[in-house]
Amino acid sequence: MTDNKMSFELNKTTVIVTGAARGIGLAISHRFRELGATVCGWDLDCSPIENDSAFSATFTVDIADEASVKLAYERSLETLGSVNTLVANAGVNGPTKPAWEYTLDDWNKVISVDLTGVFLCTRAVLGEMRKNNFGRIVVMASVAGKEGNPGACAYGAAKSGVIGYVKGLARELLPSDITVNAIAPVITETSLLDEMTQDYIADKKSRIPMGRFCTPGEIANMTAWVASPLCSFTTGQVFDVTGGRATY
Ligand SMILES: NC(=O)c1ccc[n+]([C@@H]2O[C@H](COP(=O)([O-])OP(=O)(O)OC[C@H]3O[C@@H](n4cnc5c(N)ncnc54)[C@H](O)[C@@H]3O)[C@@H](O)[C@H]2O)c1
Numbered sequence: 001m002t003d004n005k006m007s008f009e010l011n012k013t014t015v016i017v018t019g020a021a022r023g024i025g026l027a028i029s030h031r032f033r034e035l036g037a038t039v040c041g042w043d044l045d046c047s048p049i050e051n052d053s054a055f056s057a058t059f060t061v062d063i064a065d066e067a068s069v070k071l072a073y074e075r076s077l078e079t080l081g082s083v084n085t086l087v088a089n090a091g092v093n094g095p096t097k098p099a100w101e102y103t104l105d106d107w108n109k110v111i112s113v114d115l116t117g118v119f120l121c122t123r124a125v126l127g128e129m130r131k132n133n134f135g136r137i138v139v140m141a142s143v144a145g146k147e148g149n150p151g152a153c154a155y156g157a158a159k160s161g162v163i164g165y166v167k168g169l170a171r172e173l174l175p176s177d178i179t180v181n182a183i184a185p186v187i188t189e190t191s192l193l194d195e196m197t198q199d200y201i202a203d204k205k206s207r208i209p210m211g212r213f214c215t216p217g218e219i220a221n222m223t224a225w226v227a228s229p230l231c232s233f234t235t236g237q238v239f240d241v242t243g244g245r246a247t248y
Helices: 023-034 066-080 104-132 153-172 191-195 198-206 216-226
Strands: 014-018 038-043 057-060 085-088 134-140 177-185 238-241
Touching: 014 023, 014 066, 014 104, 023 038, 023 085, 023 216, 038 066, 057 066, 066 104, 085 104, 104 134, 104 153, 104 177, 134 153, 134 216, 153 177, 177 216, 216 238
Parallel strands: 014 038, 014 085, 038 057, 085 134, 134 177, 177 238
Antiparallel strands: none
8 A cells, every 4th residue: 555656535445534414524525435435423412413424434432432433333333344444533622711720520421432432443443453553543632732722721731642642542553554643723614613612613713814714625634645555664653733823
């Protein structure tokens, strides 16, 4: 899978996309299908995608729950035959308020989905990938994981956490052909915005040099490329999709 002359196709990709029922995960799933991938969607609520022909299968999963992830992975493997790609996309923002107003429950909810959930999903797919010495793991981080977001400290902490996790895991897997990379988007037009206050949203937009929010399609394109056979010699990296906001 290191042939640089290959066209940008995902015909050999069998992918689990978490948080696939809407927003960025839905856009990623559609883009992968358009490029030829076999797509399995995981979500807390799969009802919006039950009849969506982009998906070969959908499973209701709580990615923060170990048993739920294990069961969903076993069922996905049975249905798809193999899983060579994971897009660990599901995430929650949590309440937008200062850290000193966060309850421990608020904090734990964000960390358990955005950080522990990524650990559980990646761990689930690694047995098969390690056996085959091939895999593509793409984790949805955020610019908040690089710069922090006032009003969403738990989210920033979890997203920093996944960036550190991706960098460590990528190196643990070397010299195999299993790559682990992260995507770090800026604020994007999805229902995640429903959890944020108008002031918070306006502040975030004012920080994007291109003067607009990201679209789910732009993240889907980057994710598809990072998961493709063409992205064969890059692992443990964070791919920026921030309209010029991030400087590193
Ligand atoms: N929208 C943004 O501005 C933005 C910016 C940077 C990064 N991100 C990241 O992109 C990812 C997707 O965000 P989005 O904007 O599409 O959000 P969204 O809220 O529109 O969709 C998230 C999906 O994840 C699912 N989900 C939530 N918790 C889950 C759980 N415990 N188990 C399984 N599924 C669960 C939801 O049901 C939903 O379908 C998240 O990781 C988010 O942090 C979003």
